[in-house]
Amino acid sequence: METSLLYPVTNDQRTDQKLDGLWQFKFDETKQGVKDGWETGFHDGVSMPVPASFNDFFTDKESREYTGDFWYSRKFFVPSAAKGKALFLRFDAVTHRATIFVNGKEIRSHEGGFLPFAADISSAVHYGAENTVVVKGNNELSREALPAGDTITLRNGKKMVRPFFDFYNYSGLNRSVHLLTLPQERVLDYTTTFELNGQDATVNYTVTTNGDAPVTVSLADADGQVVATAQGKEGALQVKNAHLWQVRNAYLYTLTIQVGDDAQTPVDTYTDRIGIRTIKISGTNILVNDKPIYLKGFGRHEDSPFAGRAFDLNVEKKDFALMKWIGANSFRTSHYPYDEQVYKIADEEGFLLTDEVPAVGFKMAAAAFLGGLNQSFFKGPWLKKLHERHIDQIRDLIKRDKNHPSVLAWSLFNEPDTIDENAVPYFKQIFDESKDLDPQSRPRTFTLSEDDTIETSKVLDFPDFYMLNRYPGWYHFGGYQISDGEAGLRDEMDKWQKAGVTKPVVFTEFGADTEAGLHKLPSVMWTEEYQVEVLKMFSRVFDDYDFIKGEQVWNLADFQTVEGNMRVNGNKKGIFTRDRQPKEAAFFYHDRWNKLPLDY
Numbered sequence: 001m002e003t004s005l006l007y008p009v010t011n012d013q014r015t016d017q018k019l020d021g022l023w024q025f026k027f028d029e030t031k032q033g034v035k036d037g038w039e040t041g042f043h044d045g046v047s048m049p050v051p052a053s054f055n056d057f058f059t060d061k062e063s064r065e066y067t068g069d070f071w072y073s074r075k076f077f078v079p080s081a082a083k084g085k086a087l088f089l090r091f092d093a094v095t096h097r098a099t100i101f102v103n104g105k106e107i108r109s110h111e112g113g114f115l116p117f118a119a120d121i122s123s124a125v126h127y128g129a130e131n132t133v134v135v136k137g138n139n140e141l142s143r144e145a146l147p148a149g150d151t152i153t154l155r156n157g158k159k160m161v162r163p164f165f166d167f168y169n170y171s172g173l174n175r176s177v178h179l180l181t182l183p184q185e186r187v188l189d190y191t192t193t194f195e196l197n198g199q200d201a202t203v204n205y206t207v208t209t210n211g212d213a214p215v216t217v218s219l220a221d222a223d224g225q226v227v228a229t230a231q232g233k234e235g236a237l238q239v240k241n242a243h244l245w246q247v248r249n250a251y252l253y254t255l256t257i258q259v260g261d262d263a264q265t266p267v268d269t270y271t272d273r274i275g276i277r278t279i280k281i282s283g284t285n286i287l288v289n290d291k292p293i294y295l296k297g298f299g300r301h302e303d304s305p306f307a308g309r310a311f312d313l314n315v316e317k318k319d320f321a322l323m324k325w326i327g328a329n330s331f332r333t334s335h336y337p338y339d340e341q342v343y344k345i346a347d348e349e350g351f352l353l354t355d356e357v358p359a360v361g362f363k364m365a366a367a368a369f370l371g372g373l374n375q376s377f378f379k380g381p382w383l384k385k386l387h388e389r390h391i392d393q394i395r396d397l398i399k400r401d402k403n404h405p406s407v408l409a410w411s412l413f414n415e416p417d418t419i420d421e422n423a424v425p426y427f428k429q430i431f432d433e434s435k436d437l438d439p440q441s442r443p444r445t446f447t448l449s450e451d452d453t454i455e456t457s458k459v460l461d462f463p464d465f466y467m468l469n470r471y472p473g474w475y476h477f478g479g480y481q482i483s484d485g486e487a488g489l490r491d492e493m494d495k496w497q498k499a500g501v502t503k504p505v506v507f508t509e510f511g512a513d514t515e516a517g518l519h520k521l522p523s524v525m526w527t528e529e530y531q532v533e534v535l536k537m538f539s540r541v542f543d544d545y546d547f548i549k550g551e552q553v554w555n556l557a558d559f560q561t562v563e564g565n566m567r568v569n570g571n572k573k574g575i576f577t578r579d580r581q582p583k584e585a586a587f588f589y590h591d592r593w594n595k596l597p598l599d600y
């Protein structure tokens, strides 16, 4: 687990310099790099943009599909003025694992391709001079790492991944790299929880530092007026006439943490923007500030042409414009944690997000879906290592994202095999170990596939609300048989109703692959008309069951996947194309969702 995952800020005590841009890049198929000393830097590679996945910049298949070790290198200058400061390189994400070297010295390694980590380089840098950072990355998949899959070797000796999931294994320095100078004594973390008292609110906080200097915490409103202050590493900020953070009606305060005796010359200062709101599950209702909400939105991917899985602010800005236009209020970070900047935008725009760890593919049927295996995923030699990494990434996910008002819930798995008795002890361990990680005690949940129903799933006691992925009209009962699909879906909902659903149910996946521009009257599968028919069918069912408290259609946009006879250059279930243009279904939801209140 990382010591500190605070997002970088710049002020009189801290600096944050992004090292984005063109780096040197090399594949290392024969693991030559260590023998040839690549850790000291190299100039005979190709230029590679950062942040970006490396895959789509090449014109040959071997490079695009490359699986194994790869190396990045660049120079960076450390000013003499940085002497006495703590120096870190913060990697917002390297997919799927990395070892970091500075001036040839190995600093640290990290496992997990979607969460940040920081390397303390204080002892390795030369001040007032250029330095060299080298990243040795690897993108192989296995059953003992997240996301799950296999790596095979072809007869020609090339390695190839076999993902147990339906998104392309984009790899590399997918997010920004930061050079940080920090005070030796500093803020490492903070927590916030909220109590609403009529018009007023109490912001309970804790601050973690690495020293004994006193701490002062203040809260300023959107106009910069300080509305509350408190002393000490634990305390309460009393806010009169609090302006609450609401769904699609956000309001953010600025929290300032100062370390040191003298407010004029603090030892360290850390600021962040927070929203005062509460989240509760009450019966089959999801409450924000004690008001029931209904989730309207999407499953998404961090995916776009050219940059692959890399965070691209331009794409994110466009996606939020589309989600606001269509009347959405929420999304799931399927199937992995997104870049922190996404959560910051969601905080500002008043969107709710379900924050998901990349525990995807924990199901051999998924492997079968992609041509694979028929055995229990939760019974194998990989489980011990997988569990260690799974809970480690849950800990870091919650540590990183716990202060975002936009985070509604934690999704601890996507479509695991929950029919298998062997799943129960694994789930118990994960839910026991994650129980107290979130000071705000937000709901914990996971998605249930078509096979995992109220009759077959062995782990329905664990989630705080249910997330269902259902595909009648597509993977079964498609085309003219869709009426059977609707009847079957209603049968299942009737069983949930009869069983006495005591928790909210959110549909987190449903939809149909659709080739933009393909039309037919009457419809056939793959046409835009048929996608609307499927979505109308789901809408009819959602409107008939009061315990259904959300509809998040799969997917916001078309996205890249592995090649296969069920994919047409990727997954086409997008409501928008991969270049973010509307299919007919976008206008269906624009009409359906904009008729409703923003938060219901």
Ligand SMILES: CCCN1C[C@@H](O)[C@H](O)[C@@H](C(=O)O)C1
Binding pocket: 165, 166, 167, 335, 415, 449, 469, 509, 554, 571, 573
């Ligand atoms: C059938 C598995 C559930 N779901 C997972 C998601 O990652 C896929 O993209 C989606 C699909 O097949 O479109 C299905």
